[in-house]
Amino acid sequence: MEAIKDALNFSDFSRAERISLIIFSLFLLIFPLLGAGSFTKTVMIQFLLFSLFGMGWNTIGGYGGQVELGKAQYVGIGAYTVALMMVWWKIPFWFSMPVGVLIALGYSFIIGYPLFRLKGHYFAIATICTSLVLKDIFDNWTLVGAAKGIELPIHEHPDFVYMQFKSDTYYYYFIMVLFYIGLFYMNWFRKSKLGYQLRMIKDDEDAAESLGIDIRWCKIKAYSIASAFVAVGGGFMAVYNLYIDPTSVMELSLSIKIALMAMLGGAASLWGPIIGAAFLVPLDRFLGSWLGGYKGLIGVDFMIYAALIMVVSAYQPRGIWGIIEQLRKRGS
Amino acid sequence: MAFLEVDNITKDFGGLVANNHISFSIDEGEIVGLIGPNGAGKTTLFNCIVGYHKPDSGKVIFRGKDITGLKPHDTNRAGIGRTFQVMKVTTGMTVLENVMVGAFCRVDEREQARKKALALLGFMGIEKIKDFHLNELPVAMQRKVGLARALATNPVLLMLDEVASGLNPKEIEEIVEFMRVINSEKKITLFIIEHIMEMVMKVSQRVIVLDYGEKIAEGLPADIVKNENVIKAYLGEKYAQSH
Numbered sequence: 001m002e003a004i005k006d007a008l009n010f011s012d013f014s015r016a017e018r019i020s021l022i023i024f025s026l027f028l029l030i031f032p033l034l035g036a037g038s039f040t041k042t043v044m045i046q047f048l049l050f051s052l053f054g055m056g057w058n059t060i061g062g063y064g065g066q067v068e069l070g071k072a073q074y075v076g077i078g079a080y081t082v083a084l085m086m087v088w089w090k091i092p093f094w095f096s097m098p099v100g101v102l103i104a105l106g107y108s109f110i111i112g113y114p115l116f117r118l119k120g121h122y123f124a125i126a127t128i129c130t131s132l133v134l135k136d137i138f139d140n141w142t143l144v145g146a147a148k149g150i151e152l153p154i155h156e157h158p159d160f161v162y163m164q165f166k167s168d169t170y171y172y173y174f175i176m177v178l179f180y181i182g183l184f185y186m187n188w189f190r191k192s193k194l195g196y197q198l199r200m201i202k203d204d205e206d207a208a209e210s211l212g213i214d215i216r217w218c219k220i221k222a223y224s225i226a227s228a229f230v231a232v233g234g235g236f237m238a239v240y241n242l243y244i245d246p247t248s249v250m251e252l253s254l255s256i257k258i259a260l261m262a263m264l265g266g267a268a269s270l271w272g273p274i275i276g277a278a279f280l281v282p283l284d285r286f287l288g289s290w291l292g293g294y295k296g297l298i299g300v301d302f303m304i305y306a307a308l309i310m311v312v313s314a315y316q317p318r319g320i321w322g323i324i325e326q327l328r329k330r331g332s
Numbered sequence: 333m334a335f336l337e338v339d340n341i342t343k344d345f346g347g348l349v350a351n352n353h354i355s356f357s358i359d360e361g362e363i364v365g366l367i368g369p370n371g372a373g374k375t376t377l378f379n380c381i382v383g384y385h386k387p388d389s390g391k392v393i394f395r396g397k398d399i400t401g402l403k404p405h406d407t408n409r410a411g412i413g414r415t416f417q418v419m420k421v422t423t424g425m426t427v428l429e430n431v432m433v434g435a436f437c438r439v440d441e442r443e444q445a446r447k448k449a450l451a452l453l454g455f456m457g458i459e460k461i462k463d464f465h466l467n468e469l470p471v472a473m474q475r476k477v478g479l480a481r482a483l484a485t486n487p488v489l490l491m492l493d494e495v496a497s498g499l500n501p502k503e504i505e506e507i508v509e510f511m512r513v514i515n516s517e518k519k520i521t522l523f524i525i526e527h528i529m530e531m532v533m534k535v536s537q538r539v540i541v542l543d544y545g546e547k548i549a550e551g552l553p554a555d556i557v558k559n560e561n562v563i564k565a566y567l568g569e570k571y572a573q574s575h
Contacts, residue, residue: 003443055486193436193445200433202420207478208381209404210414212485214436 007188032169041168047281048175054262055182056229056275061223062267065202070127071258073134074227076250077104078234083150093163097235104231111222135250149245163239266321335360341390350376352545361500364523365536372542374525382408413479413487428462434484472503492524
């Protein structure tokens, strides 16, 4: 009960923030009625999806301060569970998606336990490696389609059991609901005991330990929550794209994008991942379609991301939201 | 049975013996000072007791339980709180949030933690600074926050690592008074590392002296200042003559 109250309570934010949230929510609600083209709709769906990913990453990466660069493996676990269960046994989305989340949770505990013996850069590298290994396995595992991937059967009519629709509008509202569940969860999380403890760990690990915090266990918990979050998004990707392969759901670039969006927007803030996704998803789409037309320019988008990371971490480590807060402090 | 018993602790950092077969015990309700020159192994000893270092040999017994080699969060849960000589000056959390994290050691509910933290800040007379971040505060205040968040974990033994260094005489006076209050009112046993002799001698009931990793003396403050080994190793002739 108390938890639900906390999740829905935004009263510790400023008036401007609350009003912005309402306007933003109204916009999200009526967006499909504005007659936008399919390209814009796709971008909006991607935006909501990556906001969800970013919010998940924010638990361990933002509040916990651990540079986590392997979230794609959990996107993959979520996506593959949904796709395989549907193709093999015709199991509905509403059953396979939670199963995917549970598998992601279990897997993240197994991976997280040894991983959190490491700190700093070593931890970051290790997260990349575990993700790459899993992608390699899926790339060569013929039972799950190997590098060719899996196609999901296409349903002609809107199907709420398998969550397959012809129109993007359905998908849009579906991911919007997931987005809000994520947002409310994170609003509770940041006020929870674990949220406070993680922030202490980020600030000063030795002090955190002296205050009775089991650092490793806290990090594992946050890591698992983050993994569950992105596995939900992965399940959505499977039914939305109707085709998945290791490259689309487990690539390193996906992990980096997830972390980058949250960091660019502002790690350890509720709005950060949303701002970051609002900024980077359209940029990504734009660069993709623009640079894709020129031969030899593939990869330039990553150079731009790299430059962005450097600028953000040098100028304002707390991202765009940090800049906004700074300006606000100066203004008042 | 002693409250805290340190039995034959040795810590060797690859050739540099920071603690060499140190044994002593502390009774419940005492205030015990730990002094010695820089590099004598005082902080290492603290870290061995609390669990940041694992001693190479020896035992630490706390309230009849062997806590040797336990992690710091476990020794904290067993009832040992500590502060740090150098506090990381962080920007991420406010004073109130810092103390709340300490309170979360014993409670799960945010409101309870908040109430407890506010009560503690009030008890220490620093509720005015609750919304500041550590980097915005003078050293004396930072020290008090460090004390408050350690106290919030409900310790029965509080180990203070140079809480008074860098403070002015008036602030030291306040801290000494505060130590006496928590010792007598909250029944917290204190074990303190301190360099400021006036303070150690005034507040501690017993003093342990380390030099080059070895315990060279232990006793009442009045006896310690007359002890020849201690004068040679640490206090110096001048101090001995003036007292």
